[in-house]
Every structure is written in C-alpha cells, then in structure tokens.
Amino acid sequence: MIKDSYQTKQRLISTNQESNHLDSNADQQPTQDYNRSSINASQAPQKPRGFNLIKYLDLQDRKLSRCIHQAELPHFEYLIVAFGTIFNRLYCFIPIFITCALAAQQPEKLTILMTNHSQKYASKLEENGGNKLSLSLFWLIFNTFLLLILLFTTQTLKRLIRRNRPSALRVARKINLTDIEKGTLSMPSGDTAQAALWCGLMNLFFQSQTVMFMVPLVALGRIYYQCHYIGDTLAGGMIGFFIANLGFVHFDRIASFIFPMVI
Template identity: 25%
Template sequence: MLRRLDTVDKKYSEYVHKWDTHYFELPFMFAGMIFAPFIVPFVVASIYLISVIYFRSDDDITDGHKLFNKAFGYTMVYLLWVILGLILTVCMKKFLYRERPNPGKTARLMELRWNEHNGAFPSGDTLQSAMYVGYVLITFPLYGPNAYLQYLLLVAVPLVAFSRIYYHCHWIGDTIVGAIVGFILSAFAFLTTKAFY
C-alpha cells in the first residue's frame, strides 16, 4: 500500500516538477523561501507585531508595559513551538528518510535545492507555514464585516507547498503531511498560550 502511494505521489509530483512558469515564477520563489529556517526569526518577530496590534484595543491592557509583556509572552510561546516543530521535522526526516526529487534540467530563476541536505519527508517549510497561519487565525481572530479577509492567509499554505514541489525540494505527499502536522502544532501552540495567558 505504501509503495503504491509513493508511486502515485511521485507520478503526480513530476507534473509540477516539469512546469515552467516563465515570468510568473517570482511569487513561487518568494513562497519557497519565506519559511526557510534562516527566515524563521523574522516570522517569529511578526507574531510580536501582530500581538501588539491585536492587543492595543484590549481594555484589560492599560499601559505599554502590560502590552509589551503580553505580546512578548505570546511570541515566546510561539517560538517554543517553532523550535519543537523544527526538532520534530529533523527527527522525522532522519527516521522516515525519503529521497528528494532529482532537480533534472528544468530551468528555474533560482535553485533552492542548494540548502537541502536531509530527507524530503515531511516538508519543514510547509509545516512552519501551516503552524504560522493556524496560530495567527485561532489566536488573533478578527470580528466584524471584514473578518473574512483574515482567511486569505490560508492561501499561504498551498502556495508554500506548491513552491517547495515546484523547486524540486519535495513530493506532494511531503507537503500534505507537513501541512497537517503544522496545523496540529498550531492548535497545541494556541492551547499552550491560553494556559499561560
């Protein structure tokens, strides 16, 4: 069964690997790198900024010191789960080793495989994107007539997943599992935050 799934996964992934988007590649290049480990500090910093903006309208927060403490606390909890997510990804890649796709000769504006030295399963970038999007949506929900706009953030997860496949870093199955694990971790991050605050 697993061998059959692997064959189907690789077959359909090859279609994405062979695509050539020409002048429309820039968004995929950006999405393919935005949740890379060397960008993670900036992603974590964005949680602090979102926290500050979100909690400024909280009536329980009466001064800047309380606002800083709450935003910093939320950021540190998220950072803890980012680190746990990275550790989980490394362990899964090591123990469930899967070869990465062969880059072949498909032309790309930038080669993203240069920094990939471990297994393909699961996609760590997709995991981090799903954890980020899930955490932001359930921790900082918006209300009112424009609340639906926050769900546009969900587009980030399939865009990152597609980009990681497009740049020959992963197979489709790697990104699906990465997204599922990421959303699960975002729920744990939210529950941890609520336990402390």
C-alpha cells in the first residue's frame, strides 16, 4: 500500500515537471521569435536616402558665404558700403537720374538709337533736334518701367522661396546694414538685380562697358555686410541682366507707348 502511494506521488511530480517545462518553452517561444525578427530587421538592407540637390547647394552656399561674412577689411569698408547701398530700394532713384543725365548729354547717340528702333517717331525727333528734355523724360519712364518689372519679379520670388537672411555675426563693421534689412527675405538679392539691370542698360543702349564692374562690387558689398549669401547675388544678377535684355529686344513695343507722352 505504501509502495503504491509512493509510485503515485512520483508520477504526479514527473507530470508537473513536464507541464512546467512545456509552459516555459511556450513562454520563451515568442521572445525567441521576437529576437529573430529584430535581428532579421537589423540585418535587412536599408534603403539609401535620396540626394537633395537644393539642400546640398544651400549648404555649400552658406559655407562659402560665411568666409566673406567673417572677413575684415577695415581700410576698404567705406568703399564697399558705397556699392552695398547705392542700389538699395531707398536709393533706387539715383541710377535713374544718372540715366536721364546721360540721355541729355548724348542726345545724338540716343536719337540715332531711337531712329533705328522706332522709325515711326524718327521725324518728330529730328524736327525737335533730339530734344534733351524729351529724351530725358523718355529714359526716365523707360527705366522706371523696367525697374517696376524687376521689383515685382524679385519680391514675388522672395515670397515663393522664403529664404531667411544670414544670421548677424559678431564681426567688426563700421556700418551696420543688417538692421535695415530686418524682417525681409534674402533670395534673390534686389540690390544686385537693380545693379545688373542698370549696368545692362548702360551697356546695351549707351555702349558703356566699363560700368559692368559695378555688379560684382555691389554683390560683394551685400555679402560682406551679411545681408545676403553668394547664391542670392548670383540669382539677382541673372534676373537684372535678363530684364535689361528683355527691354532691349522689345524696345519698339515699349517705346510705342512712351513716345506719345514725351514728344
């Protein structure tokens, strides 16, 4: 009797051990499956990230521009600031008045130019002897018209691109231009665009190639005083030259609206 009860007890113990072993295996199986899946996921090939050309160019532009932002040229600052401000929106009327003065000083050249482009008004110009006042008024309106197109283009692009201006660095500057540009956007550079427009007109209509050196100097001034990046000035220069060439190519159409006002 004692022997039977002992055997029964041994059977119960072995049965319990087997059930516990099965339960532990069942508990370990999800963990093992999870570990295997995580290992497989880590070993799976990662998808390569796409190359963003715009971000790359923006980064390189900032790096190159920072070299000029940090430069110190104390002996040339007053010269640089002159080019950095002359085509600012606050002083954009100065180049226009220079154009009008050139038109008054060189009436023969402009009369020939207008005669070649607009035969319809050639006789009236000859009768008036290339009237200086008429020529000055014409170039005042013509230049202002192209300038308005340029301002509309640059301001629209600024709002579309929405590139912020460079962060002001603690670099010694005798004149602070960054405060003037607070709250405005950076791309493209309006000052460089206006410089390219005016110099382009001088080159195309007055055959004055020497003024072209002003465009890179204006761009340098805008970058040096931390108002723009290099890319901003390049974009502004291209826009200005494009609109100047546009005015030269379509001179007849534009002149047909302006001449009746001044002749």
